[in-house]
Amino acid sequence: MTQVIDKTGFVADEWPEDGVELPFDALWTGQDLPIDQPLAVRFDIFANPENLAPWFDKVDMVVLPFGTSADGRGFSLARQLRQLGYTGLIRAQGHILVDQFRAALRVGIDQVAISDEQAQRNPEEQWQSVSLSEGYQTRLFAAE
Amino acid sequence: MYSYSNFDADFVRNRVAEFRGQVERRIDGSLTEDEFKPLRLMNGLYLQLHAYMLRVAVPYGTLNGRQMRQLAYIAETWDKGYGHFTTRQNIQFNWPKLQDVPDILDALADVGMHAIQTSGNCIRNVTADHFAGAAADEIEDPRPTAELIRQWSTDHPEFAYLPRKFKVAVTGSPNDRAVTKAHDIGLRMVRNDAGEPGYEVVIGGGLGRTPMIGKVVRDFLPKADLLAYLEAILQVYNLSGRRDNKYKARIKILVHETGLDELRARIEEVFSRQQRLLGEVDPGIVARIDAGFTPPVWDTRPAPEAPVLDAGLRSFIDTNVVAHKQPQYGIVSVSIKPIGGTPGDATSAQMRVLADLAERYSHDELRISHEQNVILPHVHRADIPAVYAELRMAGLATANIGLVSDIIACPGMDYCALATARSIPIAQQISESFADLDAQRDIGPLKIKISGCINACGHHHVGHIGILGLDRAGVENYQITLGGDGTETATIGSRTGPGFAYDEIVPAVERLIEAYLDLREGPEEAFLATYRRLGLEPFKAALYGVEERADAA
Ligand code: HEM
Numbered sequence: 001m002t003q004v005i006d007k008t009g010f011v012a013d014e015w016p017e018d019g020v021e022l023p024f025d026a027l028w029t030g031q032d033l034p035i036d037q038p039l040a041v042r043f044d045i046f047a048n049p050e051n052l053a054p055w056f057d058k059v060d061m062v063v064l065p066f067g068t069s070a071d072g073r074g075f076s077l078a079r080q081l082r083q084l085g086y087t088g089l090i091r092a093q094g095h096i097l098v099d100q101f102r103a104a105l106r107v108g109i110d111q112v113a114i115s116d117e118q119a120q121r122n123p124e125e126q127w128q129s130v131s132l133s134e135g136y137q138t139r140l141f142a143a144e
Numbered sequence: 145m146y147s148y149s150n151f152d153a154d155f156v157r158n159r160v161a162e163f164r165g166q167v168e169r170r171i172d173g174s175l176t177e178d179e180f181k182p183l184r185l186m187n188g189l190y191l192q193l194h195a196y197m198l199r200v201a202v203p204y205g206t207l208n209g210r211q212m213r214q215l216a217y218i219a220e221t222w223d224k225g226y227g228h229f230t231t232r233q234n235i236q237f238n239w240p241k242l243q244d245v246p247d248i249l250d251a252l253a254d255v256g257m258h259a260i261q262t263s264g265n266c267i268r269n270v271t272a273d274h275f276a277g278a279a280a281d282e283i284e285d286p287r288p289t290a291e292l293i294r295q296w297s298t299d300h301p302e303f304a305y306l307p308r309k310f311k312v313a314v315t316g317s318p319n320d321r322a323v324t325k326a327h328d329i330g331l332r333m334v335r336n337d338a339g340e341p342g343y344e345v346v347i348g349g350g351l352g353r354t355p356m357i358g359k360v361v362r363d364f365l366p367k368a369d370l371l372a373y374l375e376a377i378l379q380v381y382n383l384s385g386r387r388d389n390k391y392k393a394r395i396k397i398l399v400h401e402t403g404l405d406e407l408r409a410r411i412e413e414v415f416s417r418q419q420r421l422l423g424e425v426d427p428g429i430v431a432r433i434d435a436g437f438t439p440p441v442w443d444t445r446p447a448p449e450a451p452v453l454d455a456g457l458r459s460f461i462d463t464n465v466v467a468h469k470q471p472q473y474g475i476v477s478v479s480i481k482p483i484g485g486t487p488g489d490a491t492s493a494q495m496r497v498l499a500d501l502a503e504r505y506s507h508d509e510l511r512i513s514h515e516q517n518v519i520l521p522h523v524h525r526a527d528i529p530a531v532y533a534e535l536r537m538a539g540l541a542t543a544n545i546g547l548v549s550d551i552i553a554c555p556g557m558d559y560c561a562l563a564t565a566r567s568i569p570i571a572q573q574i575s576e577s578f579a580d581l582d583a584q585r586d587i588g589p590l591k592i593k594i595s596g597c598i599n600a601c602g603h604h605h606v607g608h609i610g611i612l613g614l615d616r617a618g619v620e621n622y623q624i625t626l627g628g629d630g631t632e633t634a635t636i637g638s639r640t641g642p643g644f645a646y647d648e649i650v651p652a653v654e655r656l657i658e659a660y661l662d663l664r665e666g667p668e669e670a671f672l673a674t675y676r677r678l679g680l681e682p683f684k685a686a687l688y689g690v691e692e693r694a695d696a697a
Pocket residue numbers: 190192229230231232236308311349350351352353394553554555559560561562599600601602603
């Protein structure tokens with residue numbers, strides 16, 4: 001099981017029971033998309049966010065895989081998705097350190113989902129005490 | 145000089161407070177060493193052979209007197225009374241205790257300094273020409289650019305977990321003193337045909353185990369587009385750089401494996417998006433940065449015309465002083481390479497003398513050079529005799545800048561956990577064997593650079609004579625490379641052949657220099673020029689003895 005965390009702290013997983021989760025490739029191989037239920041796409045770390053662009057308004061959540069804490073590709077993928085105009089939910093799933101939480105929120109990730117085992121080692125207070133103050137980049141590009 | 149805005153100051157204080165908490169948790173055991181490691185590395189704290197080592201950034205190499213005094217105070221209070229200036233314009237303290245490190249960081253924050261991003265797989269301390277703002281050949285001061293990059297890269301949310309470390313250097317002069325072509329990104333300030341300011345952007349340089357000279361990815365980048373372009377390079381690198389093998393993870397390997405043209409196309413594509421979306425950098429911030437680097441009010445007294453009679457002073461001026469953009473001034477390099485000393489080590493007392501001289505004679509500015517020396521960038525020529533006299537009393541007047549004993553050496557086996565051989569003692573012995581400064585001047589400009597392992601912290605690949613210390617079955621063995629060059633004509637040196645044992649390497653260097661003195665066309669022909677004219681062979685002969693070849697006529 002996983003623990004979902006957003007900027008308020010530990011939260012229940014609100015992804016609906018009837019939501020459909022598909023791997024990124026399925027979109028391209030012509031799998032039928034749900035009509036009424038919400039759609040989540042499990043992103044591949046090698047995939048190019050531009051290739052998701054045609055489906056941006058059909059996708060409710062993108063799940064980005066975070067394999068190890070040293071692998072920072074997810075940060076670039078999230079930022080690219082936002083820059084390309086994706087406005088749905090972005091969830092980072094896997095191994096994310098408390099110390100990476102602020103960066104995750106700043107690149108446009110809405111929530112992270114960590115293992116229950118990690119949630120025990122890193123209890124809610126640790127995530128809540130992460131400072132969400134503005135960074136240098138926000139100041140530099142006031143217009144972004 | 146740029147002084148911290150409230151934002152900078154708060155940011156640095158918050159980081160210290162955060163780290164203080166982490167150190168407490170480490171000491172009380174609630175953080176394991178494994179969990180603590182990435183956190184301490186983000187604050188410049190390494191675990192070395194004998195102790196922790198703290199690496200402090202000297203952004204773009206610029207310091208004022210107060211900051212230098214604080215480094216002296218730190219060295220004396222929490223270390224053994226000295227610090228080590230490195231080839232990346234940092235200063236390293238080799239003996240701090242873990243529980244003292246938060247106090248050291250607070251002491252640094254008191255004077256607007258920090259150790260953030262001096263290690264780890266992030267964008268490292270940005271380096272710049274150490275003669276910035278002073279050099280006679282300068283087109284534009286590179287430091288406002290370097291400061292802008294410092295702000296942009298600090299705690300960048302997207303680029304804190306790159307495939308590998310990432311180093312940026314900037315120069316504002318056609319003569320490249322910042323080794324920009326051996327950096328992940330090298331920026332050279334240029335003007336286009338219309339006279340507008342911009343940058344030539346070089347990527348993929350690096351030393352280490354696969355040395356490469358950087359390649360031009362953009363001939364001319366308008367100044368205003370800098371950050372958008374850097375974002376593009378970093379995003380492409382973050383997503384495509386190799387993560388399967390740390391020895392292949394630098395951007396130089398990506399450039400090499402992908403090909404420059406293909407990579408350029410990808411960068412340009414991301415750039416056009418970044419340029420559209422990022423918007424302009426806040427002009428207020430740019431103006432505040434620029435204001436931090438307005439030139440001092442120059443002293444207009446003319447330079448003295450009387451000839452210098454004192455021989456010591458004369459050779460100091462000839463060797464350690466170069467032209468300033470104001471003709472009545474000189475740029476004074478203070479050698480941190482006394483004959484037989486440890487390259488780059490300065491005591492607290494020496495740091496205070498330097499701080500004092502900067503305040504009195506150099507418009508309160510000091511620079512750290514990547515050659516591990518300290519620079520007084522703006523000294524009026526009438527004050528040089530007084531500066532020289534005080535340096536002499538402090539043991540800092542060695543007139544060997546650019547000469548055979550002005551050696552770059554990494555810490556090697558004496559401090560470094562990765563070392564395969566000693567490097568400091570080799571530097572000391574070479575310097576002792578050429579102790580006579582007149583003889584050194586006769587040998588002329590010569591850059592010897594020594595690394596204690598394949599990681600090449602001592603820049604041996606770009607030394608005119610490079611020395612690499614290896615371990616051959618438990619015995620130190622030193623390989624020589626010749627003809628390296630770290631300037632605008634950057635070149636990786638060529639290996640001469642088999643290496644030399646610890647007690648053979650200094651005589652081997654002596655033979656090389658004797659051969660050069662025999663071979664040169666005259667005293668004007670420097671070692672590198674002779675090497676370029678004649679190639680490796682005559683030097684190999686000097687190193688290994690002439691081989692009789694059957695087909696030789
Ligand atoms: C003593 C502890 C040190 C350790 C453990 C260390 C470790 C390393 C490693 C592993 C690399 C290779 C990185 C790569 O190629 O990806 C490297 C490169 C480098 N280090 Fe160090 N280093 C140390 C001290 C220093 C010092 C004292 C200096 C300056 C004198 C320095 C300056 C450099 C430079 C300039 C490089 C450039 C190679 C490049 O960027 O391609 N290092 N270091």
